[in-house]
Amino acid sequence: MKSVAIIGAGITGLTAAFYLKRQGVPVTVYEAGGRAGGVIQSLRQDGFLAEFGPNTILETSPKIKQLIIDAGLEARKLNSDPTAEARYVVRYGRPIQMPGSPLGFFTTPLFTAKAKFAVLCEPFIKPRRDGVEESIGQFVVRRFNQEFLDHAIDALVAGIYAGDPHKLSLPHAFPKLKALEDNYGSMIKGQIFGARDRKKSGEVAKDRAAKFSFDEGLQVLPDTLAAQLGGSLKLNTPVSKLTRTNDGWRVTTANGEEEFGAVIYCGTAHQLAKLEIEAAQQRRPAETFSEISYPPVSAVVLGFRREDVAHSCLGFGMLIPKIEGFKILGTIFSSALFPNRAPAGHVTLTSYIGGARYPELGLLPEKELIEATLADLRVLLGVKGRPVFTQTATYPRAIPQYNVGYGKYRELLKAIEAKAPNLFFAGHYRDGVSLGDSIVSGVNIAERVAKIF
Numbered sequence: 001m002k003s004v005a006i007i008g009a010g011i012t013g014l015t016a017a018f019y020l021k022r023q024g025v026p027v028t029v030y031e032a033g034g035r036a037g038g039v040i041q042s043l044r045q046d047g048f049l050a051e052f053g054p055n056t057i058l059e060t061s062p063k064i065k066q067l068i069i070d071a072g073l074e075a076r077k078l079n080s081d082p083t084a085e086a087r088y089v090v091r092y093g094r095p096i097q098m099p100g101s102p103l104g105f106f107t108t109p110l111f112t113a114k115a116k117f118a119v120l121c122e123p124f125i126k127p128r129r130d131g132v133e134e135s136i137g138q139f140v141v142r143r144f145n146q147e148f149l150d151h152a153i154d155a156l157v158a159g160i161y162a163g164d165p166h167k168l169s170l171p172h173a174f175p176k177l178k179a180l181e182d183n184y185g186s187m188i189k190g191q192i193f194g195a196r197d198r199k200k201s202g203e204v205a206k207d208r209a210a211k212f213s214f215d216e217g218l219q220v221l222p223d224t225l226a227a228q229l230g231g232s233l234k235l236n237t238p239v240s241k242l243t244r245t246n247d248g249w250r251v252t253t254a255n256g257e258e259e260f261g262a263v264i265y266c267g268t269a270h271q272l273a274k275l276e277i278e279a280a281q282q283r284r285p286a287e288t289f290s291e292i293s294y295p296p297v298s299a300v301v302l303g304f305r306r307e308d309v310a311h312s313c314l315g316f317g318m319l320i321p322k323i324e325g326f327k328i329l330g331t332i333f334s335s336a337l338f339p340n341r342a343p344a345g346h347v348t349l350t351s352y353i354g355g356a357r358y359p360e361l362g363l364l365p366e367k368e369l370i371e372a373t374l375a376d377l378r379v380l381l382g383v384k385g386r387p388v389f390t391q392t393a394t395y396p397r398a399i400p401q402y403n404v405g406y407g408k409y410r411e412l413l414k415a416i417e418a419k420a421p422n423l424f425f426a427g428h429y430r431d432g433v434s435l436g437d438s439i440v441s442g443v444n445i446a447e448r449v450a451k452i453f
Ligand SMILES: Cc1cc2nc3c(=O)[nH]c(=O)nc-3n(C[C@H](O)[C@H](O)[C@H](O)COP(=O)(O)OP(=O)(O)OC[C@H]3O[C@@H](n4cnc5c(N)ncnc54)[C@H](O)[C@@H]3O)c2cc1C
Pocket: 007, 008, 009, 010, 011, 012, 013, 030, 031, 032, 033, 037, 038, 039, 040, 052, 053, 054, 055, 056, 057, 058, 237, 238, 239, 240, 266, 267, 268, 271, 272, 275, 297, 299, 395, 398, 399, 426, 427, 428, 429, 432, 433, 434, 435, 436, 438
């Protein structure tokens, strides 16, 4: 039996490899870097646990739960603390808890009476059906109002994509919101009546999905999947070229060439643009992927003595809209979410800086990242003195921006797959940017490829 080459040992590639191997299909995974996990990175030091990339997995699909069971990780899985559900959004220079019920919405100081009235009117706004691709910003202003965009959605968009709401595409970056308008004519009606349909499909809305991690952070998952691959995971081995053969593909790396029946590309869009693919008379059919913006983001993980932080920090964290004028995009209250993220009597706060909002800040040197974060946390959370633990990580190219026009790249992927048989594309640049989306993408691509073997 011919084997499958998987390019990229992020969560997508590792999930695909895990399931192909379980079905008896031999795999080789090539990873350009020196470790498995891609953007997932957890570090245990001095009793603190720093999580630099994603912090939680949202259990939005039964496939995610199944992977954890199949990988034998149920005993190491940690559900987030149910008392840490509170989310804060900054307004008037302070974090205000987001309302969790309709009554809470009408009494919250987070929005003015005008914005609350706009929400009441939303079910009566006619759905747009002219096929024009809107940004999430245009959509929110059309269905709600400017205040809702500036003081709520801008912050949420920073939390998911580190993105710009005026650029992110409604159908590509927020397909579920678009579907609510298409299917129910309104967000509010869709939230109410869509629950029944979601139940049927087994899918769970992001705001209701369980959040989890592992005892030693998310890195446990890629490490476990990578360990099962043994010698078929090749680290520090970037793939530079793919050449079509009579019955599959030749994969070229600095170490030589190897032949496979199929190839699954699970890397990033910007690295795909550089990959030489000899197929369909074109050497670099994916060159235009270099246009996809991946703004830099730095994670700043700070540990404090409990008494040096005035805010309770009980909750998921806080998001900060641009209009509030802070440098950080938001902060996760890491030690409230999961146990063992900080030694007793301490708190761990994970802040993000940069993104499409302030790309230049995402590349600041470590010392400046820490000082900028501390300055904001002093005002927002009443932090005093110096942190007792500091760790930072910079992602020069963090999250792909599914901006207006992103459909062209998705179409191109389909067109390359059609012209280059047994070459497949999966992962965060195609199937959604969340960790859960990447896991589902890895499961689905393994099913698709297993069928041809
Ligand atoms: C800072 C940050 C915070 C995030 N927070 C969250 C969160 O809280 N919740 C959430 O759900 N999601 C979050 N995400 C998103 C989520 O982590 C990612 O979408 C997901 O992990 C992507 O996995 P992947 O395997 O598709 O890609 P990646 O993790 O990018 O892995 C791709 C791998 O492919 C390798 N590669 C590329 N080209 C080649 C080549 N030619 N040869 C060999 N190897 C190659 C790369 O080296 C890399 O290791 C966050 C992302 C970032 C950056």
